[in-house]
Amino acid sequence: MITRFAMTNAWNYRRATNDDIVELASWRGAGSLALRPHFHDESQIVLVLSGSRAFRIDGATVTVPAGHAALIPAGMLHTPMATPGAETVCLNAYVPASRACSSLRIINVGDRWRSIDEISPKHIGEIANDTLSREPSRPAGCIDRAKLGTALTESVEPIGEIAASFGRSREGFSRMVRRELGVAPHTFRLLARLNLARQLLRAGEPIAAVAADAGFSDQSHLTRLFRHTFGTTPGVYWRD
Structure with missing residues (x-):
């Protein structure tokens, strides 16, 4: 199982004990924070258990509702947007870029988990593999x-x-x-x-x-x- 988090109205980071996961971060609070645009050296899996997350990516607003996971590839600029209102519970898992696809993906994971503490490294690996299986071919002539x-x-x-x-x-x-x-x-x-x-x-x-x-x-x-x-x-x- 994933190390138990102290759930507060702030981002709570933890080192991962699994070699396939670099780091974990949890959020529980009313809505979620707006942050500056940034990217990561790792691919980021955003797993929303309740509420929602929203990001500005490539000029569009991408919403991740409860029961869904988003894969934000390493190096992709994204702007977390404030989502005021209902309580949001979210787990971010940062995995090596090679463990996930290189394009934005949102998948339906259902309501398998009642709390973050029920999510294991194996579950995160399954989500990463699912996004890899949906990887599209890269258009010819596209700038790297x-x-x-x-x-x-x-x-x-x-x-x-x-x-x-x-x-x-x-x-x-x-x-x-x-x-x-x-x-x-x-x-x-x-x-x-x-x-x-x-x-x-x-x-x-x-x-x-x-x-x-x-x-x-x-x-x-x-x-x-x-x-x-x-x-x-x-x-x-x-x-x-």
Whole structure:
């Protein structure tokens, strides 16, 4: 079974003991939080037991009602939207990108579970496999979003030089990145640094060191952006 969560009106993160799951996060509260646009290095399975979740993805609103699971692929920009009203109970499972499909998927999982504590790693694996079985073929000539993301995060070169490697002007490259990744190149790099901070915190690195290693000006700078993006502070995340 999954480690028992203390359910509060906040995102509650836990490390996973299963090799196929990187991390778990639970929410129980009136509606759910609105957060800044972001992406993850892992694929995110959003499993809603009651209430609903809503996201802004590729210019459209995607709603995940109770009894459904959404698979948000690694690297996909998404904006969690506030869903005021009825109590929402949700489990996020972050799994390696190779364990799930590379396109957005929403599937009906029914009402098999009454609480998050009844959901096992095996259940999460079944959901990931279900999304993989529905993976569509990639259209010919489609720009590889992963290649763009890799170029922006693994290179320390200025944006203009990266643009030239794609055969684009700086302005043309910025338009392409906005179209394919949803944000400007510099914003994408900032979100990648936040994901790096998350990895370092999971590894147990002190918060001040994480802020420096991930390229933030200081701990308070990291804390402010981390809270608005992931719904918790680095201190709370690190302790969990």
